[in-house]
Amino acid sequence: MTFSQHNSDNNGPLQGVRILDFTQFLSGPYGTQILGDLGAEIIKVEAPAGDLSRTVPPHFIRGDSAYFHTINRNKKSIVIDLKSDGAPQLVRRLISESDVVIENFRPGVLGRLGIDRDEELAANPSVIWASISGFGQDGPDRDKPAYDMIVQALSGSMSLTGERGGSPVRTGLPVGDLAAGLNMAIGVLAALHNRTITGRGDFIDISMLDCLVNMLSYQGTYYLESGEVPGRQGSGHDAIPTYRQFTAQDGRDIVTTANTERMWRAMAEVLGHPELIEDPRFLKNGDRLRNKEELWAIIEPAFLTRPAQEWVELFNEAGIPVGMVNDLDLALSNPQVLHREMVVRLEDADGTSVETLGNPIKLSRSRKDTAEFPPALGEHTAGILADVLGLSGDEIDTLRLTGVVQSPVGDDATIQVS
Structure with a gap:
């Protein structure tokens, strides 16, 4: 041919x-x-x-x-x-x-x-x-x-x-x-x-x-508007403290992007800390951002109480975006992929x-x-x-x-x- x-x-x-x-x-x-x-x-x-x-x-x-x-x-x-x-x-x-x-x-x-x-x-x-x-x-x-x-x-x-x-x-x-x-x-x-x-x-x-x-997207525009040079981002987000990676009981990492007020409230409930919803330090995203270190000090230990897969299932049931941090063996055998x-x-x-x-x-x-x-x-x-x-x-x-x-x-x- x-x-x-x-x-x-x-x-x-x-x-x-x-x-x-x-x-x-x-x-x-x-x-x-x-x-x-x-x-x-x-x-x-x-x-x-x-x-x-x-x-x-x-x-x-x-x-x-x-x-x-x-x-x-x-x-x-x-x-x-x-x-x-x-x-x-x-x-x-x-x-x-x-x-x-x-x-x-x-x-x-x-x-x-x-x-x-x-x-x-x-x-x-x-x-x-x-x-x-x-x-x-x-x-x-x-x-x-x-x-x-x-x-x-x-x-x-x-x-x-x-x-x-x-x-x-x-x-x-x-x-x-x-x-x-x-x-x-x-x-x-x-x-x-x-x-x-x-x-x-x-x-x-x-x-x-x-x-x-x-x-560079919004990071570039943030700098051009503010003159503030952003640093290393790690596995989190500059503006949303509940948009980041957490380590579970079995040592596996998961990520969640609880970036709305509804998602935040559901996250607090799933993690067993409903009292955080009315805590004045964490009422709105701006409050949570200002007090992110205090927030993380509470919720990071909470993630250590269950294995990663259980958290994934619980977050999915609550409508909170969540994902396992997959190595390539898992990523390329994912049924969706x-x-x-x-x-x-x-x-x-x-x-x-x-x-x-x-x-x-x-x-x-x-x-x-x-x-x-x-x-x-x-x-x-x-x-x-x-x-x-x-x-x-x-x-x-x-x-x-x-x-x-x-x-x-x-x-x-x-x-x-x-």
Whole structure:
């Protein structure tokens, strides 16, 4: 089955949208996987060494890292040596046949390889181009390298993470990378919609730092209004003292978000302290906030009188939001998570399979029903060149023999195009 035939069987709201994806590692591939899950045709352009995430230890599936498999389903891989003499011409042809180009090179890198963004957009005015970088395409820091933890630190978000009075802590999730991928995908969707109206493409400039500064949310606005610098947030909330973590009798942690007066009253009843409801120190949330240390001194010991699961059941019965602090073994076996298909198994034609995380975007009418196994390095090189550019087998073989493209690892035979 050829690449275009295979892709024509896909569905999803982005069916028919072709994306040329130069991204690697996390931010870009995470964003393009979202677009692929929505039905877009993702042509993943890799260097001969492959996306660097293919080699991240410690877990591997058929020679490629589990890290790579997490963020590269529903994609086709073509290997192009961008440093080779014939690469710019080939890339330009692929751009002219694409709706969207996405890259996460540092500013200026593609230009030095002979692929000038402004020239390509002038030649293809309907193409949408998205760039992800640490600091954006302009400004004093545009040329600096950046990784997730760097932007967590610079954005201020790391200063909010950790126990009160303790050292700043990187979040357990790579939120800088993930936020950049999400915002890129949103930008692409907006630009695609605008193109249906105007016929024109657009350039989308995504900065990881911008994304995390935006995600400071109310904490950022609080500072701008008050001038007060917030500290580490721990597992609580600056404004709601009953919105936090508590430890139960069995040593397990639960969280509750009793953030209304009704919830507070129900919480006091469930904990066996109904007298707190009329206590003038705790009448309203403002009172409880001013006297939070006194409040905690009463309710923390109360949580130590029952195991965590009992508290969860009691809080649920009383209509108080509550949740167990799950390790990943419990989180990924949660019946609700499984029901929502947030753990999925991908299977390749050779029987190789991998369990990974599902697509959270649930569409009732245009959902993409199938998910393709992440591609082997260069797996679709010949098919893409034949079906997208219309190259003959001889032309493809010449590109391979001159080092411009690469066929799958270990394939020394002449490329055959179906």
